[in-house]
Amino acid sequence: MKSLKAKVEKHPERNVPRRIYDIDSKASKEKPENVAESVLKRIAPELKIKPDLSQLNFEQVKESILGKHVLYQQQYQGKPISGAWIRIDIDNDGKVYNILNDLVPEPVLKKTEKLETKKAAGADSPPHQLTADEAKAIALDAAKPSESNLDDILDSELVYFPHDGIPTLAWKFIIKAKKPIAEWKIYIDALTGAILDKVDLLKYIDGRGRVFDPNPVAALNDTTLEDNSKIPDAAYLEVTLKDLKNTGMLEGPFVTTSTTPNRVKRADFTFLFKREDRAFKEVMVYYHIDRVQRYIQELGFNNVLNKPIEVHIDGRNDDNSHYSPATKSLTFGTGGVDDAEDAEIILHEYGHAILDNQVPGFGPDGEARAMGEAFGDYLAASFFADKKPANLRPTVGNWDAVFYSGAEPPCLRRLDSNKKYPKDMTGEEHNDGEIWSACLWEIRAALGRTIADRLIIAHHFLLTPKAKFEEAADALITADKNLNDGRNEKIIRDVFTRRGILPNLKRKNKRAGVPFD
Template sequence: MSCIQAQAQNMEEMPKQVFLNYRVEVKELPGSGRILSQILPLIPEHVLKPENFSLLTYKESPVGYHYLYQYQIQGIPVEGQFVRVFVDKKMTLRQLIWQLRGTHLSATATFGDPEILRQRLAHLKHVGEINKVWKFYPEGWQALLKASVIEDIAAFAEYRFYDANYQEIYQIDNAARFEGKDSMIQAHVFFPDPLTSSQMPYGGAYLDFNDADSPAINNERVWRPIITDFVNDSFYLRDSVFRFAELENPLSQQPVLLGPFADFTRNQQEFEFVNSYYHLQTWIRRVHDLGYPLPGLPIQVDPHAANGADISGFSPVFGDMALLFGEGGIDDAEDADVVVHELGHALSYSVSPGTNNGLERTSFEEGNCDYFAMSYSRQISNFGWEKTFNWDGNVTWQGRVVNTEKVMPANYTSNKYSNAEVWVAALREVYDSVGPDITDRLVLCALYNQVTQMTFAQMANNCLQCDSILNNGVNHTLIFNAMNSRGLAFPLGFKEPQSSNWSLLNSAGFAFRGEALRVDFGGQTFNGSAEVYDIQGKLLYSVRLDDALYFELDEPVNEKGLYLLRIHSDTNLSVTYRIARH
C-alpha cells in the first residue's frame, strides 16, 4: 500500500484533498471505526493510529458513506483537525480530505476550568456547552476552552475560545417528535411571495405597509395543503421534522387550529407560522423525493425572533437545530426564499456539522443556500428568478442576485455574501442547462463531503465527483466550465484560462490506458513552458519548450488523480487543462 503523493496547498491552513479509486475491505457494517485503520496509511507525512481519532459524524447518502474523524490528543479534540473519508456504495474509497498539523509535537498545557468560565459568562443571553479543545499554532499547542454563546440575537450565535486565564482568544460563527395522527389541512400562504406570484415590482399597491393588510397583498395568498398533527380534535403545526418554539422575543402564540383551514392574513401573527411551515415542509419533502433523507434530526422554528431585527439565521445552540426569522423591515417568514435559504444551512449542518469556518467555506455555504432558494421559487414561477429574497429584499436591503457577472479572484472580498453571488451564479448556469432535479441532487450530494476551511476549488471538485457517481460524469464538462468561467475551478490566484488555437489530444488514452497526452500548437512553433500542478496548485513538473510544434506528457504523471496542465507562452498566452489518471 503506497502513500498518496498529495501536496500541501499554498496556504497551510487549508485542507488537503485527493481523489482516488481504491478498494477498501470492511468486514462489518459501514460506520464502524475499523475503516480508519485502512485509511491512515494512505495519508503521507503522518504516523497516526485509529485511537488518535474519534468518529465525529457518519452519514449515508445516495452515493455512499461519509465519515468525519476528529483528531484528538489525550482524549481531547483538536480544533479544526480532521480526516474526512468518502467511500462509495461499491466500497471504493473515492475521496480523502484532511487537515493535520503539529501531530509530531507533544502537547502539554493547562486548561481553564469550564465552570469558572461559565460563571464569568453569566452576563450573556445564552451559554451552551463549554468544552476543552487543543489548538495548534506555529509556536506549538495551546489548551483552550470552547464556549457556545449568544450575546444578544440567536442568529449571531458563535463559538468563543478562552485560554487558561479566561482571556478570549478568538471567535467563529456558530450559525449561523410528536404524537398523534397526521392530518392534511388547507392553508392560506404566499406562493412563493406576493411579488413573484403577482409578477409586480415592489411599490404602489405592493408595499409592506408595516405589516398591515392590503387588498393587493392579501389577494396573492393561495390555498395549499399542509400536514399537521391532529390531537384531541385540534390541528397542530408540527410533523416529524419541524415544530415551533418560542426561542426569542418578540413573543407570539403559535396557532392551534380547531378546523381543517389555516386562514390568516399577514397582519396576524399566525400567518408567519403557517407560511413558513408550508414552505419548510414542501422543500424538505422535495429533498426526500430526490433521495436524501435529510436532516435526520428535528428542527425548531421561531417565525418571530431576533428581537424584532431584520435578521434571520440558523443556530444549533438550542439543543435541536433552530431556524429563527426576524421581523424588521418585511417579516422574513413571509418570503419563501428566506425560509428555504435558512433551511439549507440546517441541511448542510446535519451532514457536515461544525465545518462552516473559513471565508471560502462560508461563502459557498451562503451560495448553496441561495441556490436552494432560487431552485425552489423558480420551480413555482420564473418571474424575478434573477433575484434572491424577492419580497424581503426591498425595505432595509436589496437582496442578492444569482446572475452576477463577478468572477474570482478579481471580485473576491472579505464579504461572504458578495462571494456567494459568484458561487451561486455557477450553479445557476448548471441549473439552466440540466434542470432542477440533476442540479439539486448534485448540490445536496456535495454537502456530505464539506470540511472546515474548504476552498471553492475543493467544493467544485466535490460537485464534479458527485456528477461522476450520480450521472456517470455526463455533465463533467458543463459543470467544470461553469465553475472555471468564474474562477472557481482552481485555487484562487491561479490565473486561467485564455483562448488559443491549441488542441488537447488523447486525454482519454492518458486517463485510462496510460498513454501519452499531447497538446498540439495549431501548426505554429511555440516558445514557452509546460507545467503540471496537483489539484491544490502545487507545482509537480516544469519543462522549457523552444520552437515546439507540440508537447507530450507521459512519465512525469503516474499516480492516479486529478492534475492541472498549464501551457504558458513567452508572449503571455496561457491555457490550463484539467487532466486525470485513472
C-alpha cells in the first residue's frame, strides 16, 4: 500500500484492506493510542474513512505478551456500528506490526444515507422510530420459545447494524431467557420493527454419553430379554452428545430435558450412565432426538421442528407416552420397560411433534389420526433399520414390548402387514395406521431410505389437519413430481393401488380393499 510499507489482505467485499501486516515501522516511545492515531490518519484514504477520524471512537488499549492492542469502534450519526472495529497491534518497542480492519468504508455509508432517504420518501411524515418499549416487546417475543420478561433484558442500545452489508438503524437487545435457558443478542429495525438478526450467545460443548442404539434387543439380537434381565455392557454404546449448552445439563439446539424434575447436571459434560440410573433416560432422549433432527436437516428440511423440544423422561407411571400439542412437549411413561429406554419409542413420539409442526393440529381423528401413528412408527423403523437384524427391521419397540408382547419377535407394531383399505379399517388409530405404515415401508423398500424419507416428510406440507388416506397418497405423488420430476409416480401409485387406498384405473376405479358382499 502507498502510505505504509506492508503486506495487505483485501476485504472480500469492500475493496479495502482487511489485514495489514509485516509493517515496516519505526519504534516509538509515544502512548499506544497516539501511535495508533498517527498510523490511522496515514492509511485513512486507503481504508476509505474520514481522514480526521471523526467517526472512530477510541475504546481501549489491551496488553498482552505481544505488546499493546489499540481498539476503536466506528460510529455513524453518533451511534455505534455493530461489528465495525479496527485494531492496531503495537509491539513492546512501539512498532506497529499488524492492523485488523472491519470498518465500514464511506461509499457503503452513503448507501445507508440513501436507504434512510428511501424509507422516508413518499411518507406524509417522517417514518415512526420505534420507542425502546415498543422494541422491547418485539425482542421478548423473538426470544420465544423461551420464557422472558423485561427483567431478563440485560442491555439495550440504539445502533447501526450492517444488514445485507448496509448499516441500518436498529435496536440491539441482550436477553437472558429462561425455560428453556437461552441467551440472545437480537437486532430490530428501528423503523420497521423487522428482526434483522438473532444470535445465540450460549456456548455449546460436546459431551459424552452412554445409550442403547436403538435398544438391547436389537443391539444383542436377543429376543429373550426381559425387563428385569441383566443387560450386558455389549448392549451399550458410548456416543458424542453434540452442542450441549454450557449449563452442565442435557439441553441443546433441538432438545432439552428442562421439564424433567431433578434432572442430571455434570460440570464435565460426561453422562456415562446405565439403565439402572434415572439419568440414563435423559441421555437417551437427548441423543436420539438430536440425531434424528440433524438427519432431517440433512434431507433438506431446515424448518421442521428446528428448535428445542421439552422432554419429561418419566412424567407418567403407566406404559404409555405422549406428545402434547398444547405445550409442544414430550412425556414418557415408566410402566413395564421405561419408554425412554427404547429409542424407537422416543422417535415415534417425536414423529407426532414433527407432524404437528408441519401441519398444526394434524390428526384430531379418523384417518389423519391413524396416519400420525403410522408416521411415528415409520420414522423409528426407517431411521434404525440399518442397525437391526433383518427379522427386526419391519418392527418397532422391540425392547418396550418384551413386557407385554407374546409375538416373536416382541414388538409394539409391525410395518409389513397385509392389511388393505377399507376392509381392514377398525376405527382404532393404531390398528388403522398399520395400513398406512405398510405403504410407506413398501415405498422405502422400492426407492431406498433417503429418497423415501425425504418424500414422506415433504408430503406432509401438502396435507390438511383432517386429511384422508387417499388425499395423502395424492400428496406423495405431487411431492415426487416436485422433487423428482415424477420419476417414482408409478411405484408410489402401484403401492397405494394394491392396498386399496387409490382406485385401480385399470379396473374401472374399483378398490383392491373393498370387501365382497
